[in-house]
Amino acid sequence: MISRGSACPRCGQATVSIREAVPWCAVCEWNLDTFDRAGRASEFGWAWIDRGTYRLAARLNRQQYAVLVDRPLESSGLGLAGVLTAVASILLTAGVVVLAAIGVWLLFAFPFPNVAVVLGVAMIGLAVALRPRFGRLDPDLDVVSREQAPGLHALVDEVAGAVGAPLPHVVAVDDSFNAYTTSVGLRRRRVLVLGLPLWGALDGQARIALLGHEPGHFVNGDVRRLLVTQPALTMLGNAADLFRPGHSSVGGGIIEMIGDALGRMLSWTVSRLLFGAHLLLVVTALRDSQRAEYLADEMAARAAGTAGATQMLDTVLHGDAVLQVVRQSCRGGAGPATWRADVGRSLTAAADRLPLLRQFSIRERTSLFASHPPQGLRHRMLTARARQDSRVTLTETRAEQLDAELARHFERVGRQLAWATD
Known part of the structure; x- marks a missing residue:
């Protein structure tokens, strides 16, 4: 998986590579920001555009990290990108x-x-x-009420209080290896969704970090969750879809064919212009969204300690391998307590590779359309700052009690994972 190559021309250390990627130096990071066309999915379809947007995104990522690493990570309201998005929303x-x-x-x-x-x-x-459009609650989510899971809601309350975040109005679970918060409707009802494969794989402090990170988006000025910015993020995209030309008409004379062709050309031009404006607004908003992610990570560290927050990031970074471990546990009929133990052993075995995986993520996860900074930069941001101790502790006994409240949901998800193809 990890191979070593020739000497780095900058510092002389051996270069490294993962999955046949373009080599880089793990010591001085020479060549780390190089565009690796073979290892990336095309975003625009033209290599020269993909290369240019990648280089721009890599430069913006480094600049944003350099600006934030020595500053207090506190919410200061909307940044410049957020203000521009809000103004666009008002005008639209x-x-x-x-x-x-x-x-x-x-x-x-x-x-x-x-x-x-x-x-x-x-x-x-x-x-x-x-x-x-201001969104609505996904009807496919399994909403978990306070009566159904009092322990989980109590833990959410405790962590939210520790980081100064408002409580979610809705707590729900799904079958994804993910977790997220969103705000829906004109009243911006706050929704917290825990993907059970991820939630079950995390140990106590990593779970606390997740609960500190996700509700942190309700107070970190994330433009994706604000009422005033929603129109800019959706309206032009909807308009582009509306003007997208449909199928050509069949039959008719030459006049009809010319009219149809001219109409489709005009419709396509309007649609592309609207979509281009939509992309520009989204890219602008996502710069602010990435800043909000760093702040949410800081709130995760406040709740769980720096060690818990970095472990949560490493579990997500190692996601494919972690999900495979969970799937194997499910096929053996095991529940989330076994998932955690097996994932812990997997992460311990991968400890020597994790620093390189974090570095590689800086290249692999760089994009103008990424809502999150690369995990490697997020991990580096936390470890570069003063180490924090946990404000909330989740023991294994309490974790098992939480799992018991969600037992029915874990059983359903476990069956799905057991039958899923690798």
């Missing part, structure tokens, strides 16, 4: 309101019937199609 929403108002005016401005009515109805319909 105002545009849709004006569009709807003109449509209503056209309905009544002239004696009926008239062509203006058709235009007015079309403008109102377009305004409805382009209206801001």
Whole structure:
């Protein structure tokens, strides 16, 4: 998996490589930010564009890390990217309101019937199609009420209190190797979702870190969760889909064919322009989102200690191997207590490789469209700062009690993992 190559031209140490990737120096990080076309999925379809956007993203990642590493990681409200996103949201929403108002005016401005009515109805319909969406609770989530899992809710309350985060309105579980928070609806109801394969694989302090990190997004100014920024992140993308040309009409004369071709060309051009503007806004917002991730990691360290937070990051970084360990445990009929023990042994066995995997993630996870900084930079940010002790401790006994509350959900997910193909 890890191979060593020729001497680094900068410091003379042997270069390293993982999975046949372009080699780099683990000591001075020479060549680490090199664009490795063979090891990356294409984002735009043109190598020269992918190379340019990768280099821009790598430079922005390094600059952001350098700016934040020596500063207190405290929420200071919206940054420049967040302000630009909010302004764009206000302008887009105002545009849709004006569009709807003109449509209503056209309905009544002239004696009926008239062509203006058709235009007015079309403008109102377009305004409805382009209206801001504020999300809704995923109906496929398994919502876990306080009555069903009092211990879990009590732990969420305790960790939220330790880091100064508001409580989620909804706690739910799913079958993903993930965890996330979101805010839905105009009232921005806070939702915390724990993916049971990840939750079951984490030991006590890593679980505390996860609970410190995710609700931290409710107070770190993450633009993805704010009401005022939602229109900018969704409206132009919806408009681009709306104007995307459909299938060509079949049959008809030459005039119809020319008209269809011109209409499709105009529609495609408008759709691409809207999509380009959407990408620009998303890329701008994601810069601020990455800053928010560093702050959420800091809150994870406050709750679980630096060791617990870094272990949580390493478990996610080693995700494919961890999920394979969990899957094997499920096939043996074991529950989450065994998952944790097996994953702990797997991470211990991989301890010598983890520093290189963290470095490799700096190259592998760099993208203008990444909502998170690379795990290697996140781990480095935590260890470069003053070490923190845990404010909340989760013993194995208490962890097993939490697992018992979710036993029905763990059994279902365990069956799914046991039958899943590798």
